[in-house]
């Protein structure tokens with residue numbers, strides 16, 4: 001259930017049986033010619049909501065404004081500095097702990113969030129924090145591989161576009177997305193893990209339509225529905241295991 005949709009009495013009651021909460025984290029940035037600006041946040045949020053239904057967990061409001069400086073040359077991108085983002089996350093963790101949530105599960109949808117999230121988690125030694133991206137799990141990787149192989153690429157990936165198609169909106173085909181993108185050179189994914197990209201103008205010049213090695217047009221809403229279901233299943237199991245490992249009582 002979504003925290004925003006609960007009353008304080010319901011939250012108090014929940015805290016008597018569970019101290020865990022799932023917090024989706026995404027971004028607000030360009031996702032290629034047919035990908036929604038909110039893709040990362042929308043993917044993490046939808047998977048978190050379905051996982052929370054089966055794990056009987058609360059989902060906190062999605063953090064959709066995060067660092068994405070490299071995409072600022074594309075209209076619609078909004079980027080927070082890492083410092084502001086870290087302060088925001090830090091105060092949210094403190095607020096949750098104040099109310100008795102002691103096991104905080106970040107479900108991430110944007111590579112550039114990982115380093116700042118890990119840094120903030122390290123500063124809160126008294127909080128149990130787990131940080132996972134929805135694509136971290138083998139079941140999800142296998143599915144991405146089987147549908148798209150190397151065309152999954154790095155940004156505006158067909159898997160994330162498929163999820164938003166299933167959950168939110170199917171953008172009509174666009175000529176810029178019909179042609180496959182330039183394939184990424186060997187080692188590019190590793191070298192740029194965590195979205196270590198160059199300055200915004202350089203980034204847009206290098207990837208003019210916004211796709212980074214990803215053939216977004218391979219996405220379909222039915223793939224998306226499958227990604228949501230598979231990812232939500234593994235996330236729910238991982239969340240329950242996280243609670244159990246801290247002797248927190250799963251709901």
Ligand code: NI
Pocket residue numbers: 031039040109110155156157160
């Ligand atoms: Ni993305």
